[in-house]
Amino acid sequence: MNGLFSEVFISSLVSGGVIAGIPLIYAGLGEAISERAGVLNVGLEGMMLGGAYGGFVGALHFHSTWFGLLSGGLTGMIISLFMVVLCVRLNSNQIVVGIAITLGAEGVTALLHGAIYADTYPRVPVVHPYAIPFLSNIPIIGPGFFNHHISAYLAVVVVFFVSWVLKSTGIGLSIKAAGDQPHALEAAGGGVHRIRTISVLSTGLLAGLGGSFIVLVGAGLFVPFITNGKGFLAIVLAMLVRGRVRWLIVAGVLFGMSLSLTTALQLAGIDVPIDLVLMLPFVLIIVVLFAFGRRSYLPAALALPYDREQR
Amino acid sequence: MSALHDETTVVAAERVSAIEGRLTRIGRSMATAMIPVIGAFVIGGLLLAVLGRNPFSFYGNVIHHGLIGSLGRQETLIRMAPLLLIAAGLMIAFPAGIWNLGTDGQYVMGGVIVADLGPELAPHFSGFVLFTTLFVVGFAVAAIWSLIPAILKAWYGINEIISTLMLTFIGLRFSAFLVKEYFYDRETTVPQTRVLAVADRLPRMFSSRVHIGLVVGFVAVIAVHFMMRNTAFGLRLRIVGMNPKAAIHAGMNMKALTLAIFTLSAGFAGLAAAVNIAGVDGVVRAEWNPAVGLLVVPLVFLARFHAASVIAFIAAFAVFQVGGESASRKADIPNFMVLFMVGLLLVFMALGEYMQLRSSRKH
Numbered sequence: 001m002n003g004l005f006s007e008v009f010i011s012s013l014v015s016g017g018v019i020a021g022i023p024l025i026y027a028g029l030g031e032a033i034s035e036r037a038g039v040l041n042v043g044l045e046g047m048m049l050g051g052a053y054g055g056f057v058g059a060l061h062f063h064s065t066w067f068g069l070l071s072g073g074l075t076g077m078i079i080s081l082f083m084v085v086l087c088v089r090l091n092s093n094q095i096v097v098g099i100a101i102t103l104g105a106e107g108v109t110a111l112l113h114g115a116i117y118a119d120t121y122p123r124v125p126v127v128h129p130y131a132i133p134f135l136s137n138i139p140i141i142g143p144g145f146f147n148h149h150i151s152a153y154l155a156v157v158v159v160f161f162v163s164w165v166l167k168s169t170g171i172g173l174s175i176k177a178a179g180d181q182p183h184a185l186e187a188a189g190g191g192v193h194r195i196r197t198i199s200v201l202s203t204g205l206l207a208g209l210g211g212s213f214i215v216l217v218g219a220g221l222f223v224p225f226i227t228n229g230k231g232f233l234a235i236v237l238a239m240l241v242r243g244r245v246r247w248l249i250v251a252g253v254l255f256g257m258s259l260s261l262t263t264a265l266q267l268a269g270i271d272v273p274i275d276l277v278l279m280l281p282f283v284l285i286i287v288v289l290f291a292f293g294r295r296s297y298l299p300a301a302l303a304l305p306y307d308r309e310q311r
Numbered sequence: 312m313s314a315l316h317d318e319t320t321v322v323a324a325e326r327v328s329a330i331e332g333r334l335t336r337i338g339r340s341m342a343t344a345m346i347p348v349i350g351a352f353v354i355g356g357l358l359l360a361v362l363g364r365n366p367f368s369f370y371g372n373v374i375h376h377g378l379i380g381s382l383g384r385q386e387t388l389i390r391m392a393p394l395l396l397i398a399a400g401l402m403i404a405f406p407a408g409i410w411n412l413g414t415d416g417q418y419v420m421g422g423v424i425v426a427d428l429g430p431e432l433a434p435h436f437s438g439f440v441l442f443t444t445l446f447v448v449g450f451a452v453a454a455i456w457s458l459i460p461a462i463l464k465a466w467y468g469i470n471e472i473i474s475t476l477m478l479t480f481i482g483l484r485f486s487a488f489l490v491k492e493y494f495y496d497r498e499t500t501v502p503q504t505r506v507l508a509v510a511d512r513l514p515r516m517f518s519s520r521v522h523i524g525l526v527v528g529f530v531a532v533i534a535v536h537f538m539m540r541n542t543a544f545g546l547r548l549r550i551v552g553m554n555p556k557a558a559i560h561a562g563m564n565m566k567a568l569t570l571a572i573f574t575l576s577a578g579f580a581g582l583a584a585a586v587n588i589a590g591v592d593g594v595v596r597a598e599w600n601p602a603v604g605l606l607v608v609p610l611v612f613l614a615r616f617h618a619a620s621v622i623a624f625i626a627a628f629a630v631f632q633v634g635g636e637s638a639s640r641k642a643d644i645p646n647f648m649v650l651f652m653v654g655l656l657l658v659f660m661a662l663g664e665y666m667q668l669r670s671s672r673k674h
Contacts, residue, residue, distance in 0.1 A: 009435060042472065046654075082658060092661035095410060095472060097577060100661065104654025107647045108358065114645030115362045224647070229480050238475050279484035282477045286459070289469050 007140055009268035014144025016263055019218050019258020020153060023048065023210035023227075025155045028248045029162055030206030036166065038179035042098025043083055045206050045231025046105030048211035051076035053109040055212020056222035059124040068124060068216045068276035069151055069209060075209015079105060080200050088196045104232070110224035117138035119273045123221045151209075156249055158206070163245045175199055176243075199228050207231065229282070230259075236285050240292055258284055319654060334582055347613065349660030350650045361388040364642045372641055377634025388521045390629040393418075393529030397604055398521065398621050399535045400579030401611040406539055407572045408552035413475030414532075414580040414604030416482025421453035421581025423486040423504070424590050426595035427494040430505040442513060445585050446527075449562065453581025454574035456482065461573035465566040472620040473572075482598050513590040535672035538620030546574060580604065594628065606649070607659040609635035628653075 027048050034041045036217040041047075054075025059068025084102055086092040096192055127149045136146040166172035166200040177185035178195040188193050214230070215222050233255060314508030376383040397414050406413040425445050432441055460478060463469040496505040513522040539545035551558045551568055559565060588595065610628055614620035632649055639646040 016584075042656075051541065086658065086661045086665075090662070090665040092665060095607070095611050095660050096612065096657055099412070101656030102654075103605065104648055104658065107400070107651025110645055110647040111358065111362070111651060112645065118645065205509055224645070232473070232476050232480075236482070239473070241468075273488050275484045275491065279481050279488070282480040282484075284472060285477050286463075286481070287323075290463060290467065291475065300542035 006268050008052060009264050009270075010140055011144045012267045013257055013264040014141050015147075015258030016260025017253050018145060018148060019256070020259040021254070022148075022152045022155045022217070023085070023230055024161060024237060024255055025212045025248050025252035026210030026213060026254060027207045027234035028237040028241075029155075029159055029245055030203035030210070030242065032241065032245050032248065033162065033166075033175065033199050033206075034203040035238055036179045036243060037175045037196045038182060039083070039087060039200055039203075040094050040098070040195055041080075041083060041200065041203055041205075042095050042235065043079070043101030044203070044207050044235055045081045045096075045227055045229070046102035046206035047076040047103075048214070048227045048234075049109055049225070050079040050105045050206025050232045051114065051211030052215045052226055053222055054126060054208060055214045058121055058212075058255065061218055063125055065125055065127050065149070065151070065216050069212050071211020072216070073205045073208040076211060077201055077204040078203025079208070083204070084132075084197050087201060088193055105127075105227060109222075113222055113224055117222070118155050121221060124216050126220070127217050151213060151217060151290075159245055159249055161311050166243070166245065168274075170194075183247060202223040207234075211232070233281060238290060240288060255281055256285070318438050322381075332663055337363060339646060347656050347663050350659035350662075354655050355648065357371060357630045358425040359642070359644075359648075364615040365628065369638050369642050372638035373631055373634030375634065376637035377630035377632070383633055383637070385520045387629045388519075388525055388633035390632055391588060391625055392522070392524035392528045393587040393601075393658070394603060394607055394625045394629060395525075395532050395622065396579050396583035396586060398611050398625055399528070399531040399606045400583075400606060400614045401623065402532070402535045402539065402546065402618075404576035405554045405611060406571055406616050407548040408555065409464075409569070409572045409576065410472045410474055411460075411573065411576045412472055412608070413457070413478045413482070414577070414607070415578040415600065415602055416479035417453040417456055417577040418584045418601065419599060420456045421449040421483045422584030422588055422599070423489055423494065424452045425449045425581075425585040426504040426507070426592075427489075427512070429507040429589060429593070433507060433511040438511075438514065441511065442589055445589050446487060446582055449581040449583075449585025449588075450578040451557070453584070454578040456581075457573040457577030460568070461560070461570050464573075465569040466618075470505075479604075481602045486595070486599070487597045490599075494595075496596075501637075504595045511591070512593060513586070520591075522590040523591040527582075527586055531582075532618050532621055534571045535579075536616075536621075539616065553594065606653045609653055609660060613656065 027044055027290055031041055040048075051072040055068040055072025058071025079101060079169045083094075083097060086097045087094045091187045130144070130150050132146040132153075132155075138146070163303075166175065174185060174190050174195045174281070175198075176198070177188075177190060180194050182192045185195070210230075211227060212260050216224060219226065237248060237251045237255065241251060259279060262277045265272060265277060314341045352370065356370070359366040359369050378384055397418065400414065401411065425448055427439075428448055429445055432444060436444065448451050455477075456478070460469075462472040463474050464471045471480060490504060494504045495502045513524055515522050516525070533612045537545075539549065546564060547558070547568065550561065551563065551572075552566070555565070558568075606628070607625070610624040613622050628649075631652065635649050636646050639648060
């Protein structure tokens with residue numbers, strides 16, 4: 001049974017959509033925090049890529065997916081230190097530094113991988129999915145949505161946690177103030193630099209987690225440039241949800257599906273030019289930006305450095 | 312008589328001191344620009360050492376194969392032509408406050424059309440007409456491609472950083488699609504366009520492999536330099552970049568200016584592709600992605616949009632690109648050193664800006 005409505009097509013689309021969407025959710029969540037605090041992080045792609053490599057090395061070294069995710073998150077955090085020092089503390093141009101982080105991470109991970117693993121191409125430990133009882137028994141879509149590694153469900157938990165922090169806690173309020181009214185926050189004794197530092201470090205951690213998820217749960221191995229634009233997609237998703245971060249779950253899975261469409265189409269035996277399908281997520285982003293981006297809410301002080309001496 | 316004579320000496324002396332002042336200023340800005348370069352080399356060397364490679368022999372090989380050897384030097388000059396043209400486009404966009412980060416997509420889109428058209432036109436038209444047509448087409452295709460982010464920015468206020476980056480991904484896939492489905496040469500096994508015969512390519516200079524595209528590149532960078540600094544149009548673009556609100560108050564047509572900035576900037580990227588295809592490549596493969604556009608970004612910033620510095624940095628970059636290929640092969644590492652170094656260059660550049668700002672505040 002071939003075709004667009006066949007079981008194999010839908011279940012592989014759903015399952016692939018979740019696998020490809022989780023990294024977007026992690027990284028998009030990170031970017032959302034950073035944007036709320038007034039830092040436009042164009043280096044997200046680089047932080048994801050660094051996290052992907054760090055996760056790969058950690059998982060190989062400790063023979064553990066969880067240690068891999070941990071070391072991936074930490075790698076992303078370490079890379080985000082560049083952004084903290086240069087953009088938050090020294091007020092450098094956020095876009096230039098973001099490009100620097102992306103190019104530098106692309107270069108250094110490709111070099112390290114090529115010099116150390118190019119002959120062996122080792123694979124990371126196989127992950128074991130956990131099927132959520134009952135839900136995973138739903139026909140056709142059940143296994144696709146509810147039979148994944150626990151770190152996939154963790155993404156949803158983290159989204160709700162961050163949503164709660166932003167909405168209902170003092171630190172969440174400070175983050176939003178750092179993006180909208182940094183001078184007011186400073187006047188209230190909030191410390192714009194401290195809040196932005198915390199936000200950017202969380203971004204690095206989450207982007208690193210997203211990147212290592214690609215390697216550890218998705219692909220099973222590292223290849224240079226494996227993130228392939230996912231970081232940039234995540235930036236747009238963060239802009240689109242306009243601070244309502246829970247929407248990231250839906251947006252992430254939808255874009256994940258468009259990313260995994262090629263595999264699903266091939267499994268279902270449908271022949272379309274592969275390049276057009278691979279183009280789709282990026283076309284979709286432009287269309288969505290056009291449709292919703294006009295009203296997209298961005299913090300007033302986004303991408304503006306905060307300088308205590310200037311008013 | 313002697314008074315007149317004295318006057319001329321005074322004038323001459325003033326002129327000399329003016330030139331001297333200018334030279335020290337250029338020297339100082341070159342020095343501030345060199346600090347990031349040195350920083351990038353040191354950290355890059357450390358990485359090489361960590362990988363167990365000798366940084367000195369690596370950098371030695373870079374200079375040897377990119378600059379000293381005659382073949383390498385020719386290759387460096389050939390590579391400079393498209394890089395200079397991309398830089399010329401960025402020298403328009405960045406001072407005007409437009410972040411055109413999509414030159415890679417614009418380059419490939421212009422290139423794929425030129426590559427298809429070249430062998431088609433070559434039998435019917437002679438050199439000058441053929442090349443002019445290809446150059447105009449490359450420029451125009453990239454300019455039209457850039458209308459998407461331009462319109463999104465000018466009419467709907469959509470951030471061009473994101474849209475141009477996304478359009479690079481789209482352009483790469485779309486050009487691959489075009490080559491595989493429509494432009495492919497039926498006589499080859501790999502999907503690629505037909506080859507522009509060597510006899511139909513751009514004329515070469517100094518009895519070497521270097522083609523006249525290099526001259527086009529130099530002319531473009533210098534012309535853009537003077538356009539931005541010495542014409543009313545250039546002044547307008549710089550005002551838009553420095554203070555968009557002031558530009559609106561001055562009654563400038565922001566939409567028209569935004570379109571002009573995008574199309575000019577992208578057009579040069581398309582022209583770069585046309586020059587490279589008509590000059591050396593002669594063909595485009597389906598998975599073609601030179602991915603140099605983003606790497607030119609920091610060089611243009613580092614040069615502060617000044618033609619002389621842009622040319623110097625592009626030359627140094629091309630040396631490193633060409634020499635780096637041989638050096639990487641010899642050191643048995645993948646050829647990504649350039650990518651890493653450019654990232655480092657940007658980081659140090661950001662640091663340098665801060666240092667300068669701080670020292671200027673102190674005085």
